[in-house]
Amino acid sequence: MPSPFAASICLLSALAFAALSAFAMWPTLRTGRAAADCASLVFAFLGVQTAMVVASGLVGAFKCGALGCVCAIGSVALLAASASRARISACLRGLVVPIARAMPGAARRHPLLALSWVAFAALLALRFRMFVLLLPPTSFDSLTYHLPKVAQWVQTGSLHLPDLPVKRVFWPGGSECLNAWWAVFHHSDMLANVPGHFFLAIIALAVYEIAGNVGVGRPGRAWCALSAVLVPALPVHATTCLNDLPVVAGFLHLAALMSRKSESEGDARTRWTLCAAVACLTVGSKPTLAFLAPGILLLMAANARRTDFRVLLHPMGFSRGAAAIVAAAAFLGAFWYVRNWIRFGSPLYPVVLGENSEDGIQSGAFSLASVRLALGYLLDKGGLFDGKPVIANLWYMAGWGPFAVCCGIPASAAAAVVSRKYRVLLFAFLLSAVSVLGSVVPDGSCLRFAIWFPAVLCVGFFVFLETVRPPRAIAATVAAIGLWTGFFAGASSLTNAAAIDWSFLRRHPRSSVSNLRPLVLKILRTIPEDATVAACLWREDPLYLLYGPRFTRRIITLETLDGAASISEWLRANGADYLFFPRYRSWNHEVGAALARDLAEGRMEDRGMGVFARKGSK
Amino acid sequence: MTAVQSTSPQDATGAANARGLSRAMRVALSLAVLCASLALYRQYHAKNWDIARRAALHVARTMRPGAL
Structure with missing residues (x-):
């Protein structure tokens, strides 16, 4: 850079x-x-x-x-x-x-x-x-x-x-x-x-x-x-x-x-x-x-x-x-x-x-x-x-x-x-x-x-x-x-500007001022800036926030497991530590069921707001 | 019938467009526009004034020292 x-x-x-x-x-x-x-x-x-x-x-x-x-x-x-x-x-x-x-x-x-x-x-x-x-x-x-x-x-x-x-x-x-x-x-x-x-x-x-x-x-x-x-x-x-x-x-x-x-x-x-x-x-x-x-x-x-x-x-x-x-x-x-x-x-x-x-x-x-x-x-x-x-x-x-x-x-x-x-x-x-x-x-x-x-x-x-x-x-x-x-x-x-929470802007200049504020905060706190993130998204999810303001995170798309036994295995094979899956109970039931298994068996952690991390990641 | 006179060269086209418009017609058109503008503004004001007021209060509240 x-x-x-x-x-x-x-x-x-x-x-x-x-x-x-x-x-x-x-x-x-x-x-x-x-x-x-x-x-x-x-x-x-x-x-x-x-x-x-x-x-x-x-x-x-x-x-x-x-x-x-x-x-x-x-x-x-x-x-x-x-x-x-x-x-x-x-x-x-x-x-x-x-x-x-x-x-x-x-x-x-x-x-x-x-x-x-x-x-x-x-x-x-x-x-x-x-x-x-x-x-x-x-x-x-x-x-x-x-x-x-x-x-x-x-x-x-x-x-x-x-x-x-x-x-x-x-x-x-x-x-x-x-x-x-x-x-x-x-x-x-x-x-x-x-x-x-x-x-x-x-x-x-x-x-x-x-x-x-x-x-x-x-x-x-x-x-x-x-x-x-x-x-x-x-x-x-x-x-x-x-x-x-x-x-x-x-x-x-x-x-x-x-x-x-x-x-x-x-x-x-x-x-x-x-x-x-x-x-x-x-x-x-x-x-x-x-x-x-x-x-x-x-x-x-x-x-x-x-x-x-x-x-x-x-x-x-x-x-x-x-x-x-x-x-x-x-x-x-x-x-x-x-x-x-x-x-x-x-x-x-x-x-x-x-x-x-x-x-x-x-x-x-x-x-x-x-x-x-x-x-x-x-x-x-x-x-x-x-x-x-x-x-x-x-x-x-x-x-x-x-x-x-x-x-x-x-x-x-x-x-x-x-x-x-x-x-x-x-x-x-x-x-x-x-x-x-x-x-x-x-x-x-x-x-x-x-x-x-x-x-x-x-x-x-x-x-x-x-x-x-x-x-x-x-x-x-x-x-x-x-x-x-x-x-x-x-x-x-x-x-439009007046409707924004300006106090947030004072605390986090340019990090994000949007109606997706809680989601952005979560992403900022839980996913490191240089991480590779797998995203399992519905067709209209606003995924731009994942890249970060300096385009430092790499985003890969997860749609099917391609024969992998679990989510954590798929993430490891693709060089990713994090999964962003905000609608996992209502969208893509194959990946959703695999994620539920991984969470129950302790291979993945739920970090909240749709962010999941492989066990042992930062 | 009072023809509208051009007062400057750049207004020549506009004045030419209005040539032949009687004073009564001009007054009638102007009053119609004025009344319609006031009626529309009344509607706009009713729908938006409260929003502008609340937005201003919101900015004042969130930006004042010690608000955090």
Whole structure:
């Protein structure tokens, strides 16, 4: 394991390489719209990280030292080559100079706007400090199958196919690649949930661009962006290592690109390049982007011009750089599906199209009954009004927050009456919402697939203010409600943290703050950090906690005894001293009966909370 | 009929969208939005205020010196 200092140097070297590569790509991805271009830059930065994880993982070099050295050499090569150096310096000039020039003047002309951006940055910094550095990811799905992937990759230094009972572990891992990138250097999950904040930045920039495309003025766009990232479900998701936020960022960036018409052939080529790259990278994180496609297709149709057809019908007109970017993104997106196809015979494994599995695995088949159930959770069962602290799996709640619900919904309805552009946008979002809610399993947490929807409601509020132009007294009252609920939305997203037992955090920094606290404490106390643990798990047990925060414990799966006479014999043969079997009275009766015999005959000890130790182990 | 005037170049699109909206229509729409916002906020407040209050008390209780 590297020393903290060496790990930090390697991480900085890797981040510098990712940033320089993104800068070198940026001229190919620029459309001339500042917000969309910055969102594309952040996407490129994340894309390079994903590419580095996949490339190093495939050759078994996904390790701190190897990545740090390769990235340092890559950075020097990028700066030494005159072509890339010119692109990087042009990019930095294009990024830094206008901001430096515009800042003082803009702050003088629009003090409220400048203040809002400072508040936004401070809020994000606070969240970064609070949630990323202090709190580990606490979501059930993260602990069940997202983070175990990360732990296995970091332990093995490769894109090892995990041997775990949770079948969902085989789903695409683009999002986990980013978590693993931040975890591999320090061999710790301390920073694993950092990437969520880059997705929040993309969401803010995309909403800014969308608002501009439907006619909102610049100050209004900034407020749209701020109110959209304060929707409680988003910052909560940003800290949990779930893969819903990449889909939100990808969908909103696609909507930002497609909610305006092409201005020239060059602009059309860049937009279609970006569209393909973003779609591929997002599908590599989670295939549910495909369910959101109808809304994007509607926006494409509404804004299509002859130029777009001309450009698409002549693919040779695209530059080699654009083709390379799309090819790389297509590889990164398709990698997981091809792997599953080769290994399991189905690219979508473990999904069986058209069948709802008992594991709660998505069926992918559209059904109006699912839409009705989801709307029932939203309206009849009060999911729209939350009614409990917002948690990432959004069980029977929408997590949209008071601003989008109280101000966004009525204002969007009014804005849709008066603005044709906004009407098209709202209809596209509604179409995507119906499509996704009709295509996923309609369980109590299905509303988390629609956490991108409040963005259009936030935009609607400002379209209403700017197009309807209410009389001054009414406008002031509506704006006051907006400010109050917007602030309350930001505050309510903190209730997730507030619901945690903070005294525990003070005693055990970062060991674990979760609803599984007793279990974690038991594991911390009874199983040594470097132990090999056999786990006999039900398909949905949150096994990540077994690895430990520095991925030091090795986990092997025990499903059958494979001819061994007893559990202790099986453990000895596999180099393990401990068994984790939390449901041994109700799950896997073969192993359960063998364990009962071993306990009765004194070969195993019950250490409580599902932890069993071989006689004589520490 | 009072047409909505654009006040700055960047607002031109928005104002163009609202062109032709009468003052009575603007007032009616605005009042409808205001009333709906207040009604929805009343619902939201009723469902969430107690949670926010209890969460704040919980943090205050568990973080105060000597709570351990």
